[in-house]
Amino acid sequence: MAQKPGIPKGTRDFSPTEVAQRNYIFSTIKEVFEVFGFQPIETPSFENSSTLMGKYGEEGDRLIFKILNSGDYLKKVDEGLLTNKESIKVTSKISEKALRYDLTVPFARYVVQHQNDIVFPFKRYQMQPVWRADRPQKGRFREFYQCDADVVGSKGLWQEVEFVQLYDAVFSKLKLNGTTIKLNNRKILAGIAEIIGAKDKLIDFTVALDKLDKIGAEGVTNEMLAKGISEEAISKVQPLFSFNGTSQEKLNQLQDMLAQSEQGLQGVKELRFIVDNVEELGLQSAKLDLDVTLARGLNYYTGAIYEVSAPEGVKMGSIGGGGRYDDLTGIFGLKDVSGVGISFGLDRIYLVLEELGLFDDVALPKPKVLFINFGETEAAYCMKAVSALRVNGIKSELYPDAAKMKKQMNYANRRQIDFVVLAGESELEGNNYTLKNMQSGEQQTCTLQELIEITK
RNA sequence: GUGAUUGUAGCUCAGCUGGUUAGAGCGCCGGAUUGUGGUUCCGGAGGUCGCCGGUUCGAAACCGGUCUUUCACCCCA
Numbered sequence: 001m002a003q004k005p006g007i008p009k010g011t012r013d014f015s016p017t018e019v020a021q022r023n024y025i026f027s028t029i030k031e032v033f034e035v036f037g038f039q040p041i042e043t044p045s046f047e048n049s050s051t052l053m054g055k056y057g058e059e060g061d062r063l064i065f066k067i068l069n070s071g072d073y074l075k076k077v078d079e080g081l082l083t084n085k086e087s088i089k090v091t092s093k094i095s096e097k098a099l100r101y102d103l104t105v106p107f108a109r110y111v112v113q114h115q116n117d118i119v120f121p122f123k124r125y126q127m128q129p130v131w132r133a134d135r136p137q138k139g140r141f142r143e144f145y146q147c148d149a150d151v152v153g154s155k156g157l158w159q160e161v162e163f164v165q166l167y168d169a170v171f172s173k174l175k176l177n178g179t180t181i182k183l184n185n186r187k188i189l190a191g192i193a194e195i196i197g198a199k200d201k202l203i204d205f206t207v208a209l210d211k212l213d214k215i216g217a218e219g220v221t222n223e224m225l226a227k228g229i230s231e232e233a234i235s236k237v238q239p240l241f242s243f244n245g246t247s248q249e250k251l252n253q254l255q256d257m258l259a260q261s262e263q264g265l266q267g268v269k270e271l272r273f274i275v276d277n278v279e280e281l282g283l284q285s286a287k288l289d290l291d292v293t294l295a296r297g298l299n300y301y302t303g304a305i306y307e308v309s310a311p312e313g314v315k316m317g318s319i320g321g322g323g324r325y326d327d328l329t330g331i332f333g334l335k336d337v338s339g340v341g342i343s344f345g346l347d348r349i350y351l352v353l354e355e356l357g358l359f360d361d362v363a364l365p366k367p368k369v370l371f372i373n374f375g376e377t378e379a380a381y382c383m384k385a386v387s388a389l390r391v392n393g394i395k396s397e398l399y400p401d402a403a404k405m406k407k408q409m410n411y412a413n414r415r416q417i418d419f420v421v422l423a424g425e426s427e428l429e430g431n432n433y434t435l436k437n438m439q440s441g442e443q444q445t446c447t448l449q450e451l452i453e454i455t456k
Numbered sequence: 457g458u459g460a461u462u463g464u465a466g467c468u469c470a471g472c473u474g475g476u477u478a479g480a481g482c483g484c485c486g487g488a489u490u491g492u493g494g495u496u497c498c499g500g501a502g503g504u505c506g507c508c509g510g511u512u513c514g515a516a517a518c519c520g521g522u523c524u525u526u527c528a529c530c531c532c533a
Contacts (some may be wrong), residue, residue, distance in 0.1 A: 006523090408493085
């Protein structure tokens with residue numbers, strides 16, 4: 001046998017069944033997006049490196065797949081850089097394109113580039129693969145799909161409310177009950193950092209706080225200390241380590257805690273608006289949870305932050321995330337365009353639905369009728385019937401070879417085809433067909449018209 | 457990027473402290489059964505034991521490297 005082929009790590013092939021199941025998720029999300037008034041766009045799978053680099057932090061840069069320049073790409077590179085093995089500088093010389101890392105930054109680029117053709121507020125959705133040079137692990141791949149919906153050109157907090165509803169609508173439709181939509185606000189995090197006098201350490205502070213449910217209060221304290229946040233400052237936020245109660249109660253506590261921070265109070269106000277309205281409107285299956293430890297996408301979120309976790313008991317990272325970014329397009333030269341959006345992690349949602357057995361109703365496209373091939377003359381006779389069935393929208397096919405009956409019947413079994421049509425010498429003579437129901441085993445002689453009616 | 461972990465037939469896996477010709481189940485192909493499947497029975501094909509190197513009289517097994525799988529950290533969907 002020749003050398004075994006393989007695929008790069010972190011990538012996957014999808015079988016017909018898997019594709020059907022994935023398409024079911026895609027179409028569900030797409031339907032809801034459109035019901036909410038979003039329109040699709042697509043962007044190239046790779047962008048200029050300059051568009052992507054530096055937008056996701058240092059860690060992000062490392063995880064971006066770079067595309068090697070064509071031609072003799074080393075020609076232009078300075079000898080010194082090569083001999084000193086300065087990888088990062090060399091990279092920027094030999095690679096000018098990169099695979100997209102998410103859909104948000106390319107979208108920002110799109111908005112800036114097409115600003116004159118866009119009607120604002122612009123509500124777009126996008127469902128395309130993204131690539132990250134990460135080490136694969138559970139629910140984490142190097143090629144995966146994101147399904148994003150964003151609104152740019154509006155600061156209205158009603159969008160934030162709508163996105164909570166959108167999440168709820170999609171997961172309800174997928175019958176994925178019990179998801180938790182976690183909500184936070186960057187301004188609150190900034191406010192807390194301000195209160196404890198660690199304004200300059202906002203990122204370190206929030207990244208540590210984010211790990212609360214994973215490493216506990218003690219772990220978080222240790223990490224903060226390690227990052228140079230004083231013990232005194234940490235003691236001020238101690239209440240956050242055991243923060244609970246209803247959303248309203250949490251909001252009231254935050255309001256007290258942040259009384260001295262204008263920004264923090266603004267965050268409380270925004271959250272209150274969202275929480276109040278979501279409570280007023282109600283949710284079908286998800287629950288909204290105010291989570292001050294939530295800190296994602298800090299490189300560009302400025303207001304609301306969302307993250308969706310799978311129902312309790314399913315071990316899976318977040319299956320969706322998003323937030324408000326006041327100045328995303330600013331990096332590409334378009335000021336004062338606020339945006340807010342959310343993302344669905346298709347591949348993780350797939351794993352969760354799979355684990356919970358929620359794919360039962362997803363039907364694999366397959367033929368309904370198989371015509372047994374007895375030879376050239378019979379095949380020609382059958383093909384006329386096949387055409388007629390197809391015109392009527394009945395999925396049907398002729399077995400391509402005049403193979404043994406057993407083999408053809410077995411094929412029908414394996415593919416779980418409902419009906420088999422046998423047309424040999426005697427049927428040709430009588431200008432009819434023998435139709436066999438593969439489940440009951442019953443068979444009957446019928447005309448073409450009857451064939452269509454029964455198998456329809 | 458750090459630390460573990462995995463790799464034997466198409467698939468799921470056995471294979472003892474290194475010892476002749478590496479096994480099973482399922483699947484595949486053929487036959488019993490030349491126009492009637494799912495069951496049964498019989499037979500057959502298919503593996504340089506991930507790859508490279510080392511230790512040894514001898515390696516699927518031990519050691520090193522590399523790739524791959526899975527998992528955790530970092531970070532994230």
